Every structure is written in C-alpha cells, then in structure tokens.
Amino acid sequence: MANPNGRLHLWAFLQGIGFHPGGWRHAAATPSAVFQRDYYERTARTAEKGCFDAIVFGDQLQGRDAAGRTPGRLAIPTLDPFTLLSVMAGATNNIGLVATVSTTYNEPGEVAAKFAALDYLSQGRAGWNIVTTAHPNSAPNFGEAELLQKSLRYQRAQAFLDAAELFWRASCGGPVDRQAMHNAWFQFDGTLDFPCPPQGRPVIVQAGQSPDGRDFAARSAEAIFCPAPSIEAGREFRDDIRTRVKAAGRDPDGVKIMPGLAIVLGDTEEAAERTHAQLLELADDGLCIEYLSESIGYDLTVHNPNVLIPLDEILATCEFPKGDITRMLTPAVEKGQTIAELSRGYVKKPRGHGIFCGTPEQMANHMETWINAGACDGFTLQPGFMPLELDLFCAEVVPLLQQRDLLRKEYQGTMLRDHLGLGALA
C-alpha cells in the first residue's frame, strides 16, 4: 500500500516577494503586500491547501548594503521570520513553520524560548533551520569586528543546540545534562519556565554543505536543504549524508534531503520561457549591478557600468574575504567582461541555483524523476515571484503529484514531525 504521507515532501521557501531579484517588478507581484498581515495569512493557507510539509523563511542579520550604500532597486528579502511564522500559525492548522536562526549572535536560552513559544502557538508545527551566519556585515551589527572562524562557528552551533535541547527537556520535566551548561562556549546554571513544546522541541533542519556542516547534519538534522544542480549531484549528496547518518547511529530515513528548486511555471513551455525572459528583463542593468555589489561587499554603482571589472580596486576595499572574491571574479576578468556583462550573467543564476521553467506536467515529471532516482526526498520550492507562482503550483502541479501518489492528499497528523514521518521523540 502507498505511504499516505507520500514519497515526495514539499517545503515552500518564501523569500520576500519571491526568489528572482527582478520578481518584485512583475505585473502580478505585490511588493507592498509583504508589509501586510493578510498576505502571510493567505499565503500560508495556500501552501497548506497544497499539502506542503512546511513553510520556511531564511534569515539575514545584515542589510543589503555594500560599503554603506543600500541598493535602491532590490527588495527587502524577508521580514523577521518568527513574526511571519507566528502570524501564519494563527491562520492555519497543519502546515509546519520553519524559522532560520543563527547560533552565532543569539543565546541558547533565548532561542529555546522563542521556539517553545512558536511550537506552543502552532501546537507542534515549529522547525529550526540552524545556520551559523557567514555574512561579514553581520558582526558589526552585534558589536563584533569580525565573524567567528568557520570551524569554530560549527563547534559553537553544536554546543548551542545541546544547550537549547537542555532548556526544552527541562521545560518538559526531563533530566538536565550538566555538560551542556558548563563548557568552552556556555556557562549557565538555570533554565527558563516556558511551556513544554508540543513536539518536545522544534524539528531540526540544516543547510551547510561543507564537511563540518555535513557532520553536524548527520548528528542532528531531520531535514537538509542543499543545492542540487543535477540528479547525479543530488544522488551523490544524498548517499553521502545517508552514510554519515548511519555512521552516527541514526536511521537514514529520519533525514529528508530537500534540494532547493526555483520555479517559473506556464501553461505551455513557451509561456513559461516568456515569463522567465520577462523576469530577466525586469532585472535591468542597474538592478543586476546592485545585486552583484551586495554579493561581493563592494559598491559597483560608483563605476561606469561599461568599464572592465576593476578587480584591484574591488579587492582593495571590499568587505568580504579577498580569496573568495578573487576566485569568483577571475573568470570574468579573464574573459574581459564589463561590470554590466558580469552582473547580467550573475543574475541569470541567482546564488548559484538553477531555475526550473516549464509546464505543470513537466514540473511533476521532473519531481517524479528525481524521487525515483533517489536524488532527493522532496523539494524546497522557491517561487520566482509571489504570490502567483505559488498559487499556480498549488492549483496545477499539486493535483498531478497527488494523482501519481507522490504527494499526500491530506495531512496524516497535525505536527511537523508527523509530516516528515518522524516518530515522537524518545
């Protein structure tokens, strides 16, 4: 008999007004709505009707400015994730609510209290996407000169999670592990009296790709976001994670691999391509240059867009690690590209993700192929712009996935753990 939860898991990653940098300008996009409660209530109900496991919001602990200049043509990415998910909790009954929260500029007690509140107010639907914060501009917002070194950030993340777990266990009347209270990272001797989270604790999600990130995920994560440019790459990543999970003494089926998938849909292939072309056109040179500026921590708008990439000038003052920037820009410099040319090319593959462009039928086929190949356990959908692309997906693609017994036809439980097929915590 088919698994009533389906073989395919769907998460909606709803960044700002959509994934595409030019998306906020589309005729059907509603950029002012991201400041209104109605938009989040409606969006959450749409995704819940589409039987998604969860809605996820990313997080940023810095503005989009490069060298102090905030871009004028780029949208605010996302309002405070806890606020949005708390609003959504009040408008829905089943869908999971996953907040991305850094372990670097927070305290375990504070984060544990916030997730306990979200899990309580949603009656068991909270998830925590653990990140360690890699953006250099974050540090000065918290009174620090620079980021912690990467391997230290992961050491802190593990100690942080252990400490947060201690708070949750204590709130549910469980034993308290002294080791988590006194170590190189944290020193505390009391817990807080927030309510026991209905799930015991939020579902743990992780997104790191490095060996440190993979080991952390193998020990702790119940779902993993990742980029997956091809079926082969997806399968390789999934196999590697499953091996590591097993080595950590856990059940590989208890960890869902959920690669990101940006989508642009159309009734015909041509219509989808047209929408995609339109999105690229809406990302004019000014927008593309600001987008690249944000990504390299250097304000390119001070230059004529048609000059060759001024690598030496960029390296002299950019706010990001110079090695990374050199690696990123050298191919374009060697090709003799101008600032505008490089920026336009960069926006075509935002943050290194591809965009799936096609009909609902093609989208369902694509998903089924990946699942059958063992390349993933589902997808983290990133609509090109909002709310139209999510509406289209739920109206056109979801029924196809349900007909093929890939996606649940109704929720099999009320908690996020239920949607992932995870049992209650031991």
Next chain:
Amino acid sequence: MFLSACLDLLPEESGAPGFAHYSSRAKAAEDAGLDVLILGRETAGGIAPGRLEALVTMPWIAGVARRAAVVGVLPALHSVPFHVARALSAIDFLSDGRTGWMPAVPGGDRFDHAYGPAYTLPAGETVAKYDDFIRATQALWDSWDDDALVLDKDRGEYLDSTKVRRVAYEGPYFSTMGPLNAARPPQGHPLLFREGISAATTPADVRLAAADETASGAVFVKTDLAGLTGTLKGEPSALGIHLTGNPSAADIAAARAIMPAASAVSGTLRDRLGLARPINPFTKAAL
C-alpha cells in the same frame, strides 16, 4: 480613558486544551473592553517577562485580538538591540501600528542564571544598560527614513538609497552598525512602556504608575478592581488605567463599565493615545 492589563500564560495552560483556554482568554479580554494587552507577568517586584516569549507571541496575539494594542515585555538586560528592532518593525507593520514594547528589569535573575555570568551586571549599572539598550534599538529604527520605501515597479525603484544609512551606534554596553534590515515601523517607534525605573534618561511614551507616584507625561494609573472607583475620582485626568491583579474578562468588563470610554479605538496605538511621532534625527529636513 484607556484600559490595560497583563496577560501571561498560566502554568496549567500547557497542552492542547490549555492552548484553547489561553487563546480564548486573550479574545475575551479584548471583547470585555481591554485596549492594551501587556504580554508579561505581574510579580511582587513589578511586571516581568511572561512565560511565552513576547516577540514571538505578539504577532499571534495581534491576530486573535484584532483591535486591541499589544505590548511585549522583554528582559531589558538580556536582549539584543538588532533582533528586537527587527522583530518589532515586522510586528508593527503586521499589526498596523498597534504595538508597544516594555523592556523590564524585574525577573532578570532567572535570565542571569539561564544566560550565564557574561550577563551579570555590576551593581548600580542597571539603569545605564537599560537606557543603552533602548537607545541602540531606537537608533536602528532610525536607520531608515519614514519615506524610504518607493515601490515603483515601472521605474524599478524599490527604495531611495539616500534614505537608508549605517548609524554606527556606540554606547557603553551596545554598539551596532546598521542599517537595520527592516523599514522604520509605521509608528516611527513602537510605543515605549515603562514601570518604575525613575532614573532612566530615555523618555518613555507611557508610564504605568501608582496613584501616589509622581510621573510626568502619559500615565496609566495602576489599580486593582477594588480600588478603581477611588482611583477614578483621584485621577480624573489620567490617560488610562492599568488594571492589576491578573483580572479576568469579567473584571475587565466591570472596570470598563465604570470608566469613561476610550477616546479612540482605531488607528495606530500612538494615534489613539494622541502621542507625538518620534523625530528621526538622521532624516534630512525637507528644503
């Protein structure tokens, strides 16, 4: 005259029936005529942070109580300005400006224990850190001008770059660069509520004060239901009443019945209370 009271999750409200109980208490408080729900707990030492983390709970409560304003009580000495400023910006937008915040010192001991020695403050520095926390948070809200957002799709102008800036706030306890990754809230700043802390140098929007306490500016006078009639006679010009003693919906309705009506029940909380919008010191004066 406005009416406020604290709402805190009761220890017996864990679990699903408890959740329904909590939710209906919040709604009943509004229906009974409460104008301002303060998410915190009454303690012998004053109002302290509640059992449910306030910043996560405020947006949810603002959906249950769709008219009343919502004020979050935060641990003043254990919160981070960037996180607080960002969250309250979103909360103020998503509740159409019905929000306030109340950084509080009471109850700080349990946060000292749960956060560790780095947060334990030398004696006598409480007020200085309290003020610094408020100034840093407000500076981040002021990193955006009120009219920075443009949202012109045709011209591709999302915001005016000249109206967003780094603020490089440097105080004795907090420093923060900015800009905040969130726009200035609809109220400019969500209303700052204060109880006690008379040595504070930051100006509060609303003070909760006992009838015999001297407090300047907008005051909600603290009284329990039994003392309400006397308080109304003694303080006829107070802006509001803060009803103490963990009042039930019936208590709130009883208080409302003998109080003058609130002068406004719609618009932002700042407008309802008739308080001036905070000036943004970074905004360039229009020519």
